[in-house]
Amino acid sequence: MITELDVEAIRDGHVSGAVDANTGNRPLPRFFPEISVLKEKVGVTDAQAARIEPIFDKAQQEIAAAVIAREFHRIGEVREDTKDALDKLLDEHQRAALEELLAQPFGGRPAGPPPPPLTAAQQRDLAQRYADIFSVFLKNRTAITRVTFWGVDDGESWRRQSHPLLLDDKLQRKPAYDAVIAAVAGAK
Incomplete structure (x- = not known):
């Protein structure tokens, strides 16, 4: 029998077992940091955030569908x-x-x-x-x-x-x- 089965699936943008680097919560809600974290910790401007966020969202959807x-x-x-x-x-x-x-x-x-x-x-x-x-x-x-x-x-x-x-x-x-x-x- 399969005595250990570790099937992890990306569903609705969540990754089983992963830890969210932003909050420490499980499961990880995104593959990418929240824009607010990038602004706060990296210094991303509002203009940069406006360009980055749609890219993150599209990639997130594609990954979740993969x-x-x-x-x-x-x-x-x-x-x-x-x-x-x-x-x-x-x-x-x-x-x-x-x-x-x-x-x-x-x-x-x-x-x-x-x-x-x-x-x-x-x-x-x-x-x-x-x-x-x-x-x-x-x-x-x-x-x-x-x-x-x-x-x-x-x-x-x-x-x-x-x-x-x-x-x-x-x-x-x-x-x-x-x-x-x-x-x-x-x-x-």
Whole structure:
């Protein structure tokens, strides 16, 4: 299951989890400083403010209409609430960029030297998890701008003890790699 899902979406000009530098409040209501703060702290004149504010407002609207999803971490199996979270994000007519995807065939382990290779059963489990994840993504592919992975191979990842990536520590494809390719090919 997705045990940690950090989906942040920009909705109505708010950024979840961010702190407003002007007030210290959450969520951040703007991406840009308030004009009054620029006047007070930077010395922006009324004439400059009149030119800046429409630019800030337009950029704010464009940013709010743009994207955003981040970091699917520690994926075990795809649960219905994961699908619901992605559906909710995409139902709001936003395009999503899914970043730092990784799936773990079993509970996370601390960083350390490369562990023994996965068993055949663990390889199958990891491949199935990636296939399930990508089936959800592919159903919503028109709204997803990109999917990036946590890294390239297990050997370079500090999460290498959990074998979460598509290539092993010797840069060899794992069955999970083939599962992603098959899911994408099957969706065309």
